[in-house]
Amino acid sequence: MTNTNETGWKLDNSYARLPKTFFTKLDPNPVSSPKLVTLNEALAQTMGLDAQALRSEDSVDIFAGNTAMEGFSPLAQAYAGHQFGHFNMLGDGRAMLLGEQITPEGERVDIQLKGSGRTPYSRGGDGRAALGPMLREYIISEAMHGLGIPTTRSLAVVTTGDTIIRETRLPGAVLTRVAASHLRVGTFQYGANWGTAEELKSLADYAIKRHYPKIEGDDGRYLSLLKGMINRQAKLIAKWQMVGFIHGVMNTDNMTISGETIDYGPCAFMDTYNPATVFSSIDTQGRYAYGNQPPIGGWNLARFAESLLALLHEDEDEAVKMAQDAISEYPEIYRSHWLAGMRSKLGLFNEEEQDEALIQDLLEMMEKHRADFTNTFRSLTMGKLEGTALFGTEEFIKWNERWEERRSRQQQSKEDSSELMRRSNPVVIPRNHRVEEALDAAVKNGEYSVMERLLKVLSKPYDYENENEEYCRPAPTGLPYRTYCGT
Numbered sequence: 001m002t003n004t005n006e007t008g009w010k011l012d013n014s015y016a017r018l019p020k021t022f023f024t025k026l027d028p029n030p031v032s033s034p035k036l037v038t039l040n041e042a043l044a045q046t047m048g049l050d051a052q053a054l055r056s057e058d059s060v061d062i063f064a065g066n067t068a069m070e071g072f073s074p075l076a077q078a079y080a081g082h083q084f085g086h087f088n089m090l091g092d093g094r095a096m097l098l099g100e101q102i103t104p105e106g107e108r109v110d111i112q113l114k115g116s117g118r119t120p121y122s123r124g125g126d127g128r129a130a131l132g133p134m135l136r137e138y139i140i141s142e143a144m145h146g147l148g149i150p151t152t153r154s155l156a157v158v159t160t161g162d163t164i165i166r167e168t169r170l171p172g173a174v175l176t177r178v179a180a181s182h183l184r185v186g187t188f189q190y191g192a193n194w195g196t197a198e199e200l201k202s203l204a205d206y207a208i209k210r211h212y213p214k215i216e217g218d219d220g221r222y223l224s225l226l227k228g229m230i231n232r233q234a235k236l237i238a239k240w241q242m243v244g245f246i247h248g249v250m251n252t253d254n255m256t257i258s259g260e261t262i263d264y265g266p267c268a269f270m271d272t273y274n275p276a277t278v279f280s281s282i283d284t285q286g287r288y289a290y291g292n293q294p295p296i297g298g299w300n301l302a303r304f305a306e307s308l309l310a311l312l313h314e315d316e317d318e319a320v321k322m323a324q325d326a327i328s329e330y331p332e333i334y335r336s337h338w339l340a341g342m343r344s345k346l347g348l349f350n351e352e353e354q355d356e357a358l359i360q361d362l363l364e365m366m367e368k369h370r371a372d373f374t375n376t377f378r379s380l381t382m383g384k385l386e387g388t389a390l391f392g393t394e395e396f397i398k399w400n401e402r403w404e405e406r407r408s409r410q411q412q413s414k415e416d417s418s419e420l421m422r423r424s425n426p427v428v429i430p431r432n433h434r435v436e437e438a439l440d441a442a443v444k445n446g447e448y449s450v451m452e453r454l455l456k457v458l459s460k461p462y463d464y465e466n467e468n469e470e471y472c473r474p475a476p477t478g479l480p481y482r483t484y485c486g487t
């Protein structure tokens, strides 16, 4: 047990007060020689934690799961999930929830270790994680935060000193993840399938209290929870589409109730615009391709709705009807978030009926001419029409005239419109080859400066003052980029 007062930990564990079916308490699961390799000082500060104290041996032992914090017993959460459409019992097979930090702002955030060893939900797995994938999660989640997209955060990575065995032998690591919570659609699916109606109700009320407090105590709160989730997920997925983020494994256990992006396993950012883009080596059917993310979000929300049926109405037919009515609104809700995002990317404030056609026409040309997604919008923002064959084509020149005309048909000035574009079109994204370069240096050579530099650039992705040209270039063409779940 470690006394943690000096560090600034102010922990609670409200999750442990839920019915016991939702978790299993765990003992620490020590690793041989933990070493802190990266610490998110800015995040630590917003959480009321002292960065210096977090570097101490005692803190590193906490990050490694070697010791528990005073008065707290960690736990593994139970959940289920549809993985590539197939329903399974899952749960934290390689993670433990340490507790919830109450920040100086009064917010409650989960502190969870990922890669911390076997749990009762590990099935055949070793409960461990490799250094590369944990650093990758750190980089991409922090990049998402920089982009202004709701996401779990990364506080620290420690190496364990132990080797883990995958296709090769790899250095083991533990990531400390910070999240609004780790409640997933899969947590509700677990509650609906393996819990009693009362237990499911406790879970739903708990989720409402943490994430939808405005509806707490309302009579129709479970339907409001469903509608709130539909809106948050529609908004989240629209934001992913705006920056070309491909999650890669949108199973229902990887969709949060808070509306944060979670699980940075096989995700990656699209370079050349093509809705069929898939990076994950296991997604052979393209289920989670860029262009499929919006409908898959709807599919997952339908699974969430199913898990709530018992709470929606005592009459089953009535409950099904309520769920269906809510779910049927998702496509339109998503579309309005997507349109709003795309209008901003094109510097448009007001709404005109022809806007969707204007946007679709640009996207179609980008696909045809294999234009880089991020750099096309960056060039449009800067008014520097170079860098892609698209800009030289007659069809683009015509489109450009239409766009200019459309921009002039609004009250706001051209300068305001450009400013909106600068806020909506990132200059830098975590380019796949840049991420790989940073990981290579860290994992193979223990050299973290490449990653630190990358993180710094990614923390200000809309900074048009420093163009960071070398971080903007797409990968040299070669083999298609492949990602792996990293389990």
Ligand SMILES: Nc1ncnc2c1ncn2[C@@H]1O[C@H](COP(=O)(O)OP(=O)(O)OP(=O)(O)O)[C@@H](O)[C@H]1O
Pocket: 090, 091, 092, 093, 094, 095, 114, 121, 122, 123, 124, 125, 126, 127, 128, 129, 249, 253, 254, 262, 263, 264, 265, 485, 487
């Ligand atoms: N090495 C492992 N040992 C035991 N269980 C594992 C291991 N890797 C993954 N799992 C479990 O397999 C399931 C699906 O894994 P998935 O890749 O979605 O999650 P994850 O990356 O481990 O975690 P998270 O969703 O929390 O980011 C989860 O229940 C996870 O805990």
Ligand SMILES: [Mg+2]
Pocket: 253, 254, 263
């Ligand atoms: Mg997962």
